[in-house]
Amino acid sequence: xxxxxKARLKQGVRTTPYPQGxxxxxxxxxxxxxxxxxxxxxxxxxxxxxxxxxxxxxxxxGTVRFTTEHRMxxxxxxxxxSATGQVELxxxxxxxxQRLFGRSLRLRSVVAGSCGGCExxxxxxxxxVFDLARFGVQFVASPRHADGLVITxxxxxxxxxxxxxxxxxxxxPKIVIAVGACAIAGGPFAGxxxxxxxxxxxxxxxxxxxxxxxxxxxxGLLRLLGRLPADRVPARL
Amino acid sequence: MSALRDMGLxxxxxxxxxxxPTEPVDEFRQTVIGAVRDGWRLVAMFGMPDGSEAxxxxxxxxxDANGTLGATSMRVGERYPALTPDCPQAHAFEREIAExxxxxxxxxxxLKPLRRHLPDHRPPARGNVVLDPGGYxxxxxxxxxxxxxxxxxxxxxxxxxxxxxxxxxGEDVLYLEIMLGYQHRGVERLLETSSAERAILVAESxxxxxxxxxxxxxxxxxxALARCRKTPRAQAIxxxxxxxxxxxxxxxxxxxxxxxxxxxxxxxxxGALRGDCLNxxxxxTGNRFxxxxxxxxxxLWDIPTAMADDLRARLERVGEELELAAAAMFGxxxxxxxxxxxxxxxxxxxxxxxxxxxxxxxxxxxRDVRHDHPYGIFRFAHIPVTTAWAGDVHARALVRWxxxxxxxxxxxxxxxxxxxxxxxTACGALRPDEIVVALQEGWRGELVHVVITxxxxxxxxxxxxxxxxxxxxxxxLAMPGNxxxxxxxxxxxxxxxxxxxxx
Numbered sequence: 018x019x020x021x022x023k024a025r026l027k028q029g030v031r032t033t034p035y036p037q038g039x040x041x042x043x044x045x046x047x048x049x050x051x052x053x054x055x056x057x058x059x060x061x062x063x064x065x066x067x068x069x070x071x072x073x074x075x076x077x078x079g080t081v082r083f084t085t086e087h088r089m090x091x092x093x094x095x096x097x098x099s100a101t102g103q104v105e106l107x108x109x110x111x112x113x114x115q116r117l118f119g120r121s122l123r124l125r126s127v128v129a130g131s132c133g134g135c136e137x138x139x140x141x142x143x144x145x146v147f148d149l150a151r152f153g154v155q156f157v158a159s160p161r162h163a164d165g166l167v168i169t170x171x172x173x174x175x176x177x178x179x180x181x182x183x184x185x186x187x188x189x190p191k192i193v194i195a196v197g198a199c200a201i202a203g204g205p206f207a208g209x210x211x212x213x214x215x216x217x218x219x220x221x222x223x224x225x226x227x228x229x230x231x232x233x234x235x236x237g238l239l240r241l242l243g244r245l246p247a248d249r250v251p252a253r254l
Numbered sequence: 255m256s257a258l259r260d261m262g263l264x265x266x267x268x269x270x271x272x273x274x275p276t277e278p279v280d281e282f283r284q285t286v287i288g289a290v291r292d293g294w295r296l297v298a299m300f301g302m303p304d305g306s307e308a309x310x311x312x313x314x315x316x317x318d319a320n321g322t323l324g325a326t327s328m329r330v331g332e333r334y335p336a337l338t339p340d341c342p343q344a345h346a347f348e349r350e351i352a353e354x355x356x357x358x359x360x361x362x363x364x365l366k367p368l369r370r371h372l373p374d375h376r377p378p379a380r381g382n383v384v385l386d387p388g389g390y391x392x393x394x395x396x397x398x399x400x401x402x403x404x405x406x407x408x409x410x411x412x413x414x415x416x417x418x419x420x421x422x423x424g425e426d427v428l429y430l431e432i433m434l435g436y437q438h439r440g441v442e443r444l445l446e447t448s449s450a451e452r453a454i455l456v457a458e459s460x461x462x463x464x465x466x467x468x469x470x471x472x473x474x475x476x477x478a479l480a481r482c483r484k485t486p487r488a489q490a491i492x493x494x495x496x497x498x499x500x501x502x503x504x505x506x507x508x509x510x511x512x513x514x515x516x517x518x519x520x521x522x523x524x525g526a527l528r529g530d531c532l533n534x535x536x537x538x539t540g541n542r543f544x545x546x547x548x549x550x551x552x553x554l555w556d557i558p559t560a561m562a563d564d565l566r567a568r569l570e571r572v573g574e575e576l577e578l579a580a581a582a583m584f585g586x587x588x589x590x591x592x593x594x595x596x597x598x599x600x601x602x603x604x605x606x607x608x609x610x611x612x613x614x615x616x617x618x619x620x621r622d623v624r625h626d627h628p629y630g631i632f633r634f635a636h637i638p639v640t641t642a643w644a645g646d647v648h649a650r651a652l653v654r655w656x657x658x659x660x661x662x663x664x665x666x667x668x669x670x671x672x673x674x675x676x677x678x679t680a681c682g683a684l685r686p687d688e689i690v691v692a693l694q695e696g697w698r699g700e701l702v703h704v705v706i707t708x709x710x711x712x713x714x715x716x717x718x719x720x721x722x723x724x725x726x727x728x729x730x731l732a733m734p735g736n737x738x739x740x741x742x743x744x745x746x747x748x749x750x751x752x753x754x755x756x757x
Contacts, residue, residue: 020585021519024578031526043533045540045555067455070546070554083540126412130439133753134462134543139412141532144525158410167412175370175436176415179407205452205459211371211440228462230542 031145033232036245040232042085047073048230049086051102054079063089063097063104063225064201090224090237097201097223107222109243114190118164119242121153124194125163125187129180130212131170132205134228135197139167142231154238160184165192165221171199171206172215181216192221192241197228258289258315258324265323265627268478268690271706274312274325279335282328286313287340293319295608297693298702299347301355302715304329306379309355314691314704318626323691332382336362343608346723349385354442356382366390369435369756374443375715387435395421395428403738407436414752422738430733430741432726437756445716450476450550453713457703458545461720461754466492466499466544467696468718468754471703474629474692475716476550479684479707484630486673488552493631494668495535495544495553497661500697502531504612504654504661505576507749511651512583514743515592523579530572534565551681562669569669573662580655593648597732597744600645609728611699611721612653613748617645623695637664647747686711696721698751720754 033040042048047068052061061078073081081102089104091097096105109115128136142149143156157163160183172180184193195215198204201223206212224237239245261273277285290296294315304310311334312327328334336359337344348359349368356373359365370387394402400423407415415436421429444456457472458465470492477484484492509524532542539547539555547553557565583589599609601617614621622639624632640656642649684707692703699721708714729748733741 020578021582024523024575024582025519027575027578028523028526031522043537043540045538046536047540047546068541068545069455070540071451125408127408128412128414128437130437131414131753132459132462133414133437133751134459134465136412136414137463138542141525141529143412144529145522146526146529156412160408170437171439173437173439175438176407179415179436183408205455206439206441206444208448209440209444210374211438227459227545228543 032148032151033146035232035235036239040087042087044085046085047083049089049102049104050081050083052079052081052100054100060098060100061102062202063099064094064223065198065207066225067198067205067227087230087233088236089233090222090240092222092241094201094220094223097225107237107240110192110221110241114192115243117190118192119244122242123155123157123162123164124167125160125165125183126156126167126169127180127183129168129170129176130173130206131197131199135169135199138228138231138234139169139196142234147231147235149235152239152244160186161188163187163191165194167194167196168200168215169196171203171212173211174213177213177216184216184218193218194222194224194238195220196224196234197226201225258285258294258326259317259320259322261324263323263325263691264321265623265629265693266474266478266690268685268688271687271689274327274689276310276327276329279328279330282313282326283335283337283340285326286315286337286344289315289324290341290343293317294324296341296343296347297323297691297700298704298717298719299344299351300704300715300717301351301357302375302706303377305377307331307377309357309377311351311357314702316627318621321627323627325689325691330357332380333358333360335360338362342606345607346727352384356380356384358384367435369438371435371438374440390433392419393421393429393431397423399423400428416752418741420738425737425739427733427736427738427741430730432730434726434752434755437753439757441757442716442718445718446713454549460718460757461751462543463503464499464696464698464701464720464751464754466495466548467694467701469548470496471692471694471701473548473550474694475690475703475705476684477681478690478692479688479705480550480681481685482551482679482681484552485675485677485679487675488677489630490668490672491553491557491677492548493635494557494665495538495547496694497665498531498535499544501658501661501665502528502535503697504658505531507654507746508580508583508651510746510749511593511647511743512589514746515589517583517586517589520579520583523575527572527576527579530568534568537561537565549678552676552678554678556677557669557672562672566666566669569662569666576658584652584655590648592743593651594644594646596647596740597736597747598644598646599728599732603728603731607724607727609724611696611725612650612657613699613725613728615639615641616649616653618643621700623693623700627693629693631668635664635668637661647743650747684711684713698722698749698754699725718757720751722750722755725750726755
């Protein structure tokens, strides 16, 4: 018992003050890439970015540099394309959806051909540090209890049907969140014959990363729910 | 066995592929079955096309006591007599060969699809499909009061997909069958067909919680084939990263086990402390799972003195807090009562089926690649092997906890005495027609990467064996006799990788 109290005291409060204040990331953290575009270069697609050190430097898009900016989730696939790296951050759901889900959102996780990395970060969102539950967001055990799906993985042959059926089992209205490079564009597995891609379902939030930092997911979620002031856009990088 | 021993194959030492004998089927069987009977262990067995009609089946064996590896092979057509009846360690490998190569191991007692995909390593002129991906039949127990419980692939939490089929009598589990393959992404084909740069990113994504483990083994194989010598500093940094990965995952598992027996304080503490360990990896590599650190030739990120001091100070604090959390958890009688005697794996089962990692060490099988087949920094800095004897959930938790302590000590020691020098050297072209076996002790256990090059020095076959490949069978064996409600706890104590198994 005394051990327990001692351990508890030593731990103190571990929950991040996020969204208050600016979270600190180490210098080497590879967050949002910014680009010094070469003339005529194609835009950077954050959806296919694997955030590997090799993607920095001179490339087909111009000169790329990773910043420590963690905010990069977007409401549209198009919003992840950018010539300079200033991606279009997620906008909030419409008023009716905000009324329904803004203060209480129940999500179902479907893993469909991933490496397990994104799931590890989604699980971390539930720990005492990120404490997703304080925003009224919770992962639930059945699609019947859910307001939306979180999809991770590139969607392979063996999971495609299970994903579609889970989507159909979720009552309307519902939202869909694609987390990680695999769910958005196949990630490192793009091009494999085993990957068939997601069935045709509308996506409300794209969270890039390989895997995304828990705060990247959290930031996207809060923006989608209209819980962050609209004027919070990335500072000049 | 002397032929196996004398071929000069060691962990991360490449030899000409021609030194692997091609034996007639009967002799191949005798070699492998005899070696396993003499205490060798089957670390990999796989097939690859040999000409347009035949499949070459290669077996890699390890003599852990002497730190030696050996390999042999046979050429087969559509079928061959299975090894499994005489050598149970081969059971999953032979299912895999049947599935990947379209070769039937005749007499295999459990010939079912392993990952449920069409053959992807079949000789071009053959169209055989031995295992229909859609034709999986579960073992059933009949009886008036026997019922079946099916779980998955979509699970109740944020968990990778897999399917569990219980045959139960009331709450008592009579039998558990595990059907996997839902995470199959065609990793081996990608490793064999992608550019070298892309293949490294695939290797980092074999199992997202074992990034360092797998990419370290993949690079070890590539470097051996290129005769690339890493600097001592690069080796030390790789060792630090590998042990940080072990630390983070073991700490997370202790928290998950505490959570499953509803001991919330330890679940919360360990959960937060796991994050602290991941953040150490992020400081070092820019990614919480260590992506972007290890590349052929060394590492991309150095540890400057100031960072070493910072990491060490943070680790020492983590260590103190871990001690408090572990004292609370392991000192609690109710936790202990809930962990003991649940989900036991026995030493004979482990030896017969070739389990690895903490699962093996928890039933008194002292298997650890860092000790048995040392490589890199582990040739100079030894980490004692932790064992326990009961083989149950408590033993697996205890082994993890002791490994946490030892990894912590190791990393702190290495950070205090990093060798001087560069962290990266150029890694040239791969030698043609060679085979290399790279073993690595990932946090779940042995990781195996076997790479065989063709006559131009391109990758002809890249075989990956994750620790989970062996250990899923251990979970299935641990369940009968326990209650269904014990399954989550049992499962957590193994914490196996679906992605690592499914590839």
